[in-house]
Amino acid sequence: MTGDIPDLAAELKALAQAPAPPMTLDLARARATGRRRLRRRRTWTIGVGAAALAAGLAAMPLVRPAPEPASAVTLSAGPAPLIAHASFGWLPEPIAGVGYQAGPHGDQILARERGDSGARIILSLYPDDREPAPGRFADGAEGVAVPARVHGRPAYWLTHDASDPLNGGDIYLRWQTAGGRWAELHAYYLNVADPQEVLLRVAAGVTVGDHAVPLPLRIGGMPAGFRLQEVQLWRPPLRGTGAWELQVFLSANGLPVTVNVSPAGGSPRPPKSTCTSATGLDLCVQVDGPVPASLRAIGGPRGLLDRITLLGADERDWTTQVIG
């Protein structure tokens, strides 16, 4: 191979067709092991079921439909594009920063360590004070709740297996916050000595309440025909060595126009972009396709750059009055 992967799908199919040794799958062993697990599960279910029934009869709970999780950050059409509904407090040492992503590709508040396999802690909120049911995992397995406490309030670890509250490292902690709303932490690649203690401490530091997320730019009025689609503030950045990077995805006459901001030299310049630098920041307008008429009307990418004021690398100078 010369290193070319013009069609990755075809290359992967070719790789999967590579000559292979005979398969060693032992179906009889799979069935025997599976049967043993089923017997254990049945015994456990009967025991726990009896205990749960006794507890349920003693204190019949008010049955209400289980709430759906809500994102902890949303996109706003107002001057502040990102509205966070909760905030992290204390975070463990490896975490390099907290980012916010809101738009059609998913909303999340994400605390990250640097590196592809660095720790990730995602914060989500539930809409009210109803305790969320464990529900099912993506593989269809019933979630199991292992009770915990956060600041003395009810909490549980959500796992496949009651004997492993940390769920094999794909960790879920749900708890009731001080104001009554339920929240969730989803963490993985968390390489710390005591993940349970660390996540309980992270949960205890979370505060619930709306606040606009300050950003490092001001756009002097959204041009006619433009619409805000998505905002992603990555901290640390996905690529490069800077402290953060911001991507503002706009739609101009239905065509994509992206505004990228990052500390000077901290992130690679996006392809097909027109860039400038000021106040220690790089600013690029990327048009990946035909130039929309509404962008041409204000002088093309350069005209949009001229409408943007950069506020510098010091986050204390950033603003929540981003658009207008």
Added chain:
Amino acid sequence: MGGSPARDAEFTEYVTAKALWLRKVAYLLCGDWHAADDLVQATVTKLYTNWHRAGRADNVDGYARTTLLNTFLAERRAPWARLIVLRGTHDDVADHEGDVDAALDLRAALAALPPRQRATVVLRYFCDLSVEEAARTLGCSTGNVKSQTARGIDTLRRLLRTRPVASPEEYRA
């Protein structure tokens, strides 16, 4: 509970038909045929345990694929997995012409990706899943799938010193 002849027959028929497909996905995830076989063994054992659910699923293949992915990721998260070094690259694959060299380059590049990125790339480009389907399989947001895919492709491109890789949708267009 468990072990009824009808259930066993149904399960055996399904796994017999799909084992090679599961093995291919597992090989792309593990980069090694022996590890792939171990992963398929663990997956079909779980599948048997949950066959009452899998057998009723609208999409049994999707259920099996999700089980495989979750088993792979859970194993990679376990502390011992960090110590695993892939076995020698040529011990189980005949040394053929250029195509095999190409495959080996790609295999090494895939192995360099962190497990979640590798899983995302395999789901999107080999299993041909949409962003939404991949997100459901991995139990994460679509934004997360997009960012994992972007980083995975970027790393592959860098390792293979190649031109940009188009999305599966662009190939289909």
